Amino acid sequence: xxxxxDLAFPRPLTFVDVVIFCVQESQLKVLLxxxxxxxxxxxxxxxxxxxxxxxxxxxxxxxxxxxxxxKEKTNVTSPYLEQLGSWGxxxxxxxxxxxxxxxxxxxSPEFASPLQHGGNAEDAQWVTIEGSGVKYAxxxxxxxxxxxxxxxxxxxxxxxxxxxxLMPNTFTMAELQKSYEVVLGRSLExxxxxxxxxxxxxxxxxxxFKLGSNRPAQLYKIKNRANAVFFQRTFKPV
Amino acid sequence: xxxxxDLAFPRPLTFVDVVIFCVQESQLKVLLxxxxxxxxxxxxxxxxxxxxxxxxxxxxxxxxxxxxxxKEKTNVTSPYLEQLGSWGxxxxxxxxxxxxxxxxxxxSPEFASPLQHGGNAEDAQWVTIEGSGVKYAxxxxxxxxxxxxxxxxxxxxxxxxxxxxLMPNTFTMAELQKSYEVVLGRSLExxxxxxxxxxxxxxxxxxxFKLGSNRPAQLYKIKNRANAVFFQRTFKPV
DNA sequence: CAAATAGTGTCTTTAAGACATTATCTT
DNA sequence: AAGATAATGTCTTAAAGACACTATTTG
Numbered sequence: 001x002x003x004x005x006d007l008a009f010p011r012p013l014t015f016v017d018v019v020i021f022c023v024q025e026s027q028l029k030v031l032l033x034x035x036x037x038x039x040x041x042x043x044x045x046x047x048x049x050x051x052x053x054x055x056x057x058x059x060x061x062x063x064x065x066x067x068x069x070x071k072e073k074t075n076v077t078s079p080y081l082e083q084l085g086s087w088g089x090x091x092x093x094x095x096x097x098x099x100x101x102x103x104x105x106x107x108s109p110e111f112a113s114p115l116q117h118g119g120n121a122e123d124a125q126w127v128t129i130e131g132s133g134v135k136y137a138x139x140x141x142x143x144x145x146x147x148x149x150x151x152x153x154x155x156x157x158x159x160x161x162x163x164x165x166l167m168p169n170t171f172t173m174a175e176l177q178k179s180y181e182v183v184l185g186r187s188l189e190x191x192x193x194x195x196x197x198x199x200x201x202x203x204x205x206x207x208x209f210k211l212g213s214n215r216p217a218q219l220y221k222i223k224n225r226a227n228a229v230f231f232q233r234t235f236k237p238v
Numbered sequence: 239x240x241x242x243x244d245l246a247f248p249r250p251l252t253f254v255d256v257v258i259f260c261v262q263e264s265q266l267k268v269l270l271x272x273x274x275x276x277x278x279x280x281x282x283x284x285x286x287x288x289x290x291x292x293x294x295x296x297x298x299x300x301x302x303x304x305x306x307x308x309k310e311k312t313n314v315t316s317p318y319l320e321q322l323g324s325w326g327x328x329x330x331x332x333x334x335x336x337x338x339x340x341x342x343x344x345x346s347p348e349f350a351s352p353l354q355h356g357g358n359a360e361d362a363q364w365v366t367i368e369g370s371g372v373k374y375a376x377x378x379x380x381x382x383x384x385x386x387x388x389x390x391x392x393x394x395x396x397x398x399x400x401x402x403x404l405m406p407n408t409f410t411m412a413e414l415q416k417s418y419e420v421v422l423g424r425s426l427e428x429x430x431x432x433x434x435x436x437x438x439x440x441x442x443x444x445x446x447f448k449l450g451s452n453r454p455a456q457l458y459k460i461k462n463r464a465n466a467v468f469f470q471r472t473f474k475p476v
Numbered sequence: 477c478a479a480a481t482a483g484t485g486t487c488t489t490t491a492a493g494a495c496a497t498t499a500t501c502t503t
Numbered sequence: 504a505a506g507a508t509a510a511t512g513t514c515t516t517a518a519a520g521a522c523a524c525t526a527t528t529t530g
Contacts, residue, residue: 007364009291011249014326056335061327086251086324088292088337089299097294099252099339101324128363166513191511192492199491203372214508215500233471233491233518412482429484430519437518452481453527471491471518 004036012088013098014049015064017051017142019084019149022073022109022126023166023182029126030134030146031073038124045137049145051100066103073124075113076197080106080165080228084149092141104149106165157183161202162228164222172210172217173197202229250326254303255289255380257322257387258312260347260364261404261420267364267410268372268384269311270349274360279332283375287383288362289338304341313351318344318403318466322387330379338378344403364451399440399467402460410434410455412449440467447456 020031026166032047052065059065063081071077082104088099109126126133132147156162163179177193197203204223209216253269258269270285288305288311301319309315319341326337365372370385394400401417410465415431435441442461447454 010294012252012292012294014250014252054250054335054337056248056250056328059328062324062337083323085321086300086337088339090294090297097292099292099300099324099337101326101337172509189493189495190509191495194510195491208499211501212508213502213506215502215510217509250480410482425524427520428482429522432483433518447528449528450481451479451529453483 010097013093013096014054015051015098015100016054016062016064016069017049017061017067017102017145019049019102019104019146020079020170021068021104021106021149021153021166022112023179026178026182028129028150028182029228030129030149032125032127032134032136032138033073034123034125035139043141046139047127047136047142048139048140049102054101062101063103065101066105070105074107074111075123076105076107076111077175078225080162084145084152087141087145087228093147100145102145102149104153106153106162108166108168110168121138123180154184158234159231161197161231163202165204165228167222170206170208170219172219174217176203177232196231200229200231248335251331251334252292253289253336253338254292254300254307255287255309255338255340255383256304257340257342257384258288258317259342259344259387259391259404260350261401261417262347262364264416264420266367266388266420268367268387270363270365270372270374270376271311272361273377279377281378282332285365285372285374285380286377287340287380292339300339301341303339304343308343312345312349313450314343314345314349316463318400319362322383322390325379325383327379331427336459338383340383340387344391344400346404346406348406374407392422396472397469399435399438399469402440403463403466405460408444408446408457408459412455414441414458434469438467438469 022031023031031050033050034046036046038044038047050069052069054062054065055068059068063083066081067077070079070081082105084102084104086099086101088097090097092098093101102164107190127136129150132150133143134146139145153162157180159238163183166179166183167176173194176197177188177190180193181187201223203220205217206221208219260267260269269288271314272284273286275284288307290307292300292303293306297306301321304319305315308317308319320343322340322342324337324339326335328335330336330338365374367388370383370388371381374386375381391400395418401421402416403419404417405414411432414435415426415428418431419425439461441458444457444459446457448457
C-alpha cells in the first residue's frame with residue numbers, strides 16, 4: 001500500500017458537489033446551475049448540482065471545498081452541512097474515472113444573497129422538488145444523487161430538528177411546522193407537533209410575537225444552531 | 239468546470255477503506271490489518287482498516303473496490319455493505335492530499351474463511367471494540383473513521399434489523415437478541431424484542447429447533463437478505 | 477423432579493393521533 | 504361581534520418496559 005508503484009497509480013478525478021436545499025413559497029427547492037454547452041461535455045444535460053474540483057492548494061479538506069462552493073453561489077457561510085456520501089465510477093463522467101464527494105446543505109433563503117443571473121457563464125436557480133427529483137434532466141449522475149439527498153432529508157426530518165435550519169432567525173411554531181410539512185409532503189397534527197418540539201431543548205421563545213388579524217403567535221429562535229435534535233420516534237408509524 | 243485547465247488540476251490520492259464488523263464470543267469486533275513498517279510511512283501506527291487504492295482498471299466503481307478488498311481479506315462476497323462516507327484532507331495522509339471512501343460491512347464470522355497470519359506481509363486480525371475504539375493506535379485518521387462507523391452502527395441498530403446480518407444462516411430469537419445487545423452494549427427486554435421483531439417481515443421460522451437441556455428454541459432464517467428492516471421507534475427512549 | 481431456557485401474558489408507561497375547546501388578536 | 508389563527512385539553516391508540524408466569528426439553 002505504500003510503495004512507489006502505488007503512488008504512481010492513475011488517480012480518479014475528484015469533485016465535491018453540494019445539494020443546497022431551501023423552502024420558499026411552501027415548496028422544497030434545490031439550487032441548480034445551468035452551464036454553457038462545452039466542447040468537452042457535448043451530450044450532457046446543462047443543469048447540474050453546485051460543485052467543482054477540489055483545489056488542493058486552497059482547500060484544507062472536503063468540507064472546505066463544499067463551503068467554498070456554497071459561498072460562491074449563495075454567500076452563505078454557516079449552513080447546516082452534512083455529508084451525503086461519495087459516488088465514484090469509471091462511467092459517471094465521460095472525462096474518466098471520477099469520484100464526487102457530496103454534501104447537502106440546508107439554508108434559509110433570507111440569508112442567501114440574490115442569485116446572479118446571466119452575467120457569468122453560469123445561471124443559478126432555485127428549482128422546485130417534485131416527487132423525488134426536478135423537472136430538468138441533470139448532468140452526470142446528479143439525478144441519482146439528488147434523489148438520495150431528498151430521501152435522506154425526508155427520512156431525517158421524521159425524527160430530527162433539521163427543518164429548523166431552513167428557517168429564518170425567528171419564526172413561529174406554525175411556520176416551523178409548515179417547513180416540516182413541506183419537506184415531508186404531508187400535514188402533521190398540530191398539538192402532537194407542538195408537544196414533541198417543545199419537549200426537546202431545540203427552541204427558545206423570544207420576547208416577541210408575530211401579529212396578524214388573529215391571536216399573536218409566540219416567536220422562537222433556535223437555542224443551539226450547532227446541534228440538531230433527535231427525537232425518539234418518527235412522526236407517523238406506518 | 240470543463241476546461242483543459244481543470245482536468246490538469248492536481249488530483250488527490252483516492253482510497254477505499256472498509257470497516258468490517260462481526261460478533262464473536264459475545265463481542266463486537268472489527269477486522270484490522272497490521273502492516274510491515276515502511277520507508278514511506280515511518281511514523282504511522284501499523285494497525286489500520288482494510289483498504290487500498292482504487293484500481294481504475296479493475297474496479298468499475300467504489301463499491302467494487304470495497305468488495306474486492308473485503309473478498310481479499312475474508313473471502314466473503316455478499317456482506318451487508320453500506321457507505322459510511324468519505325474523508326479527505328491535505329494532512330490525513332503524509333503522502334499528500336488524499337480522500338478515502340469508506341464502507342462498512344457486517345458479516346457472520348462463520349462465512350469468513352480463516353484469516354491468514356504471517357505468510358503475507360500483512361497480518362489480519364479480529365480486534366474487539368472497547369467503548370468507541372480499539373486498544374491499538376491506528377494509522378492515518380482510521381481511529382476517527384472507526385469511531386464514526388461504530389456510532390453509525392449503534393445508532394442504526396436501535397431502529398433497524400442490521401444485526402441480522404451478523405448472524406449465521408439460521409439462529410434462534412435469543413441469539414439474535416444477543417447480537418443486538420452486544421452491539422448496543424446493553425440488555426434488551428425479551429418480550430418487547432420478540433414482539434417487535436416478529437411484527438415485521440424480517441424472519442421466517444424454519445422447520446427445525448435448537449436443542450439443549452431445556453425447551454427447544456425455534457430456529458429462524460432471514461426472509462430477504464437484500465433488505466434491511468426499519469422499525470418506527472428506537473429500542474429505548476432516553 | 478430439578479434445572480434451564482423458550483415463549484406468553486398482564487399491567488404500566490410514554491408519546492402520538494384525532495379532534496374539540498378555549499384564548500387573543502384585528503377589523 | 505365575526506373571523507382568524509394560536510394554544511391547550513381530553514380521550515384514544517400503539518408500542519415499549521417491567522416482570523410474572525407457563526411450556527418443554529434434558530439429566
